[in-house]
Amino acid sequence: xxxxxxxxxxxxxxxxxxxxxxxxxxxxxxxxxxxxxxxxxxxxxxxxxxxxxxxxxxxxxxxxxxxxxxxxxxxxxxxxxxxxxxxxxxxxxxxxxxxxxxxxxxxxxxxxxxxxxxxxxxxxxxxxxxxxxxxxxxxxxxxxxxxxxxxxxxxxxxxxxxxxxxxxxxxxxxxxxxxxxxxxxxxxxxxxxxxxxxxxxxxxxxxxxxxxxxxxxxxxxxxxxxxxxxxxxxxxxxxxxxxxxxxxxxxxxxxxxxxxxxxxxxxxxxxxxxxxxxxxxxxxxxxx
Amino acid sequence: xxxxxxxxxxxxxxxxxxxxxxxxxxxxxxxxxxxxxxxxxxxxxxxxxxxxxxxxxxxxxxxxxxxxxxxxxxxxxxxxxxxxxxxxxxxxxxxxxx
Numbered sequence: 447x448x449x450x451x452x453x454x455x456x457x458x459x460x461x462x463x464x465x466x467x468x469x470x471x472x473x474x475x476x477x478x479x480x481x482x483x484x485x486x487x488x489x490x491x492x493x494x495x496x497x498x499x500x501x502x503x504x505x506x507x508x509x510x511x512x513x514x515x516x517x518x519x520x521x522x523x524x525x526x527x528x529x530x531x532x533x534x535x536x537x538x539x540x541x542x543x544x545x546x547x548x549x550x551x552x553x554x555x556x557x558x559x560x561x562x563x564x565x566x567x568x569x570x571x572x573x574x575x576x577x578x579x580x581x582x583x584x585x586x587x588x589x590x591x592x593x594x595x596x597x598x599x600x601x602x603x604x605x606x607x608x609x610x611x612x613x614x615x616x617x618x619x620x621x622x623x624x625x626x627x628x629x630x631x632x633x634x635x636x637x638x639x640x641x642x643x644x645x646x647x648x649x650x651x652x653x654x655x656x657x658x659x660x661x662x663x664x665x666x667x668x669x670x671x672x673x674x675x676x677x678x679x680x681x682x683x684x685x686x687x688x689x690x691x692x693x694x695x696x697x698x699x700x701x702x703x704x705x706x707x708x709x710x711x712x713x714x715x716x717x718x719x720x721x722x723x724x725x726x727x728x729x730x731x732x733x734x
Numbered sequence: 735x736x737x738x739x740x741x742x743x744x745x746x747x748x749x750x751x752x753x754x755x756x757x758x759x760x761x762x763x764x765x766x767x768x769x770x771x772x773x774x775x776x777x778x779x780x781x782x783x784x785x786x787x788x789x790x791x792x793x794x795x796x797x798x799x800x801x802x803x804x805x806x807x808x809x810x811x812x813x814x815x816x817x818x819x820x821x822x823x824x825x826x827x828x829x830x831x832x
Contacts, residue, residue: 673757677770680759687766691750694761694768698752 448477450597450645451586452537454529457488458521460503462622466522469621470600470634473642485532489525491518507532516627523624523632526602533584533597534684540595541587541689541696544682547580547594548572550726553652554594556585556704558682561629564659564711567607570635571715572722574615579641580649584684589692592699593648598641600634608633614715653725654679654706663712665721675706739829740788741818743779749826751779765825777802778817782827791815 447454449471456467477483488506492515502515505528512531516524534542545558546569555572559565569582579598586595603611603620608631612620619636654675655667670678679697680686686693705728711718743749748763758776761768771779781797782789789797795811804810821827 671757672754673752673759673770676752676754676759677768680768686768690766691761691763694750694752694759698759701752701754 447471448475448481448645449599450581451595452484452533452597453477453481454485454487454532455483456525457490458525459491460489460518460521462519463489463521463525466525466621466634469619470636473637473639485529485536487525487528487532489521489528520624520627520632522621522634523602523627526600526634529599530583537586538685538688539589541589541686541693542684543585543587543679544583544684545585545679546582547585547649548577549580549594549649550577552650553726554580554649555653555655555722555725556594556651556679556700557655557657558585558678559657560682563657564607565657566602566604567611567659567715568657568711568718568722570601570603570607570611570618571614571719573601573635573638573641574611574618575719575723578644578649579637587696587700588648589689589696591648592696592703593650595648596641596645598637598645600636603633603635605630610715611635651700651704654701654704655709655722655725656707658708658710660710660712663710665713665717666708666710667721668708670706670708672701672704672706675704676701678706737831738790738792739831740790741782741794741827741829742788743782743786744826744828746783746786749779749783751776751783760826762824762826767824769824769826774798774802774813775817775820778814779821779826782821788830791818794818 489503492502492504501518503518503521503524504511504515505513505524543558545556546565548555557565566582573579580594581597582601586597588595621634623631623633625631656678750761752759756773758771795814
């Protein structure tokens with residue numbers, strides 16, 4: 447199947463993987479036979495006793511097993527994590543930042559943040575209110591153009607955010623909850639069909655918003671210096687050092703076009719979304 | 735006669751600087767590191783880059799004093815000395831005895 451610029455061949459004997467793929471990737475195009483495959487992956491049952499006793503699932507990429515096996519019930523999250531690893535470890539034609547990216551009116555908002563920051567919850571909330579999803583996890587930056595390349599895959603939700611987004615996104619599609627993963631309970635929200643259909647539409651950066659969730663905290667949106675915004679992107683990039691000077695220049699051009707903020711939110715998602723929507727009433731992203 | 739040490743930037747071709755609103759980011763190709771500098775740090779580094787063969791701290795302070803307004807109670811010389819030490823720690827500058 448094709449997801450954004452990536453073509454993956456996925457094999458698995460697990461029904462749970464098949465049903466999750468049908469649910470979350472229904473809108474994606476099946477790549478024609480003969481198309482070049484970027485990632486040939488599988489989620490298999492391991493050889494040996496773990497095939498039958500407390501069954502496990504193992505992720506394989508081109509015959510290698512980069513991770514330890516997980517319980518078979520976690521086969522679909524394992525596939526998603528495995529694809530994240532494939533992309534972040536191999537797609538070096540892009541500068542890749544650990545960030546969510548949404549877009550409205552060709553003005554993209556990057557939200558770089560480490561795990562646990564509330565980035566994916568905020569991303570899901572913005573998408574639920576009509577923002578286009580480019581990615582909830584991996585921002586792909588075209589080094590030559592500075593534009594953001596869509597990779598609209600299911601949004602990964604964890605623990606309390608699952609119920610919060612289920613309530614907030616009435617017409618969203620959220621899959622089964624998988625319990626007891628290393629990240630706690632995990633579920634995935636499908637990328638909206640429109641986000642998938644527009645996978646070939648790159649977006650121009652306009653905002654860098656560094657999110658931080660603090661329960662019961664007031665919402666604050668504070669200007670962040672562009673230099674600090676640059677460092678947030680560099681610190682959250684998977685392959686910044688690989689690109690050397692070209693990576694530095696690409697991030698600098700992105701920051702040239704962007705206005706940067708530190709965003710703390712708690713309380714209601716409606717208020718958080720409204721606060722960020724108000725940024726789009728600015729005349730131009732990139733105005734200090 | 736003791737001569738003041740001369741300060742030089744790291745290899746000029748190895749450094750890339752960008753400035754926004756009096757803050758700087760600088761990339762050092764020799765180390766692969768990227769650093770965030772405040773206004774004075776960036777100004778000092780830029781002054782060093784303008785004197786690649788070396789400049790002593792007194793001359794550096796004289797150049798910067800013409801451009802920078804120093805808050806009352808602060809010594810520009812002391813501030814510049816601290817910045818030079820920091821730039822050396824970051825491998826962005828080095829000193830040699832003149």
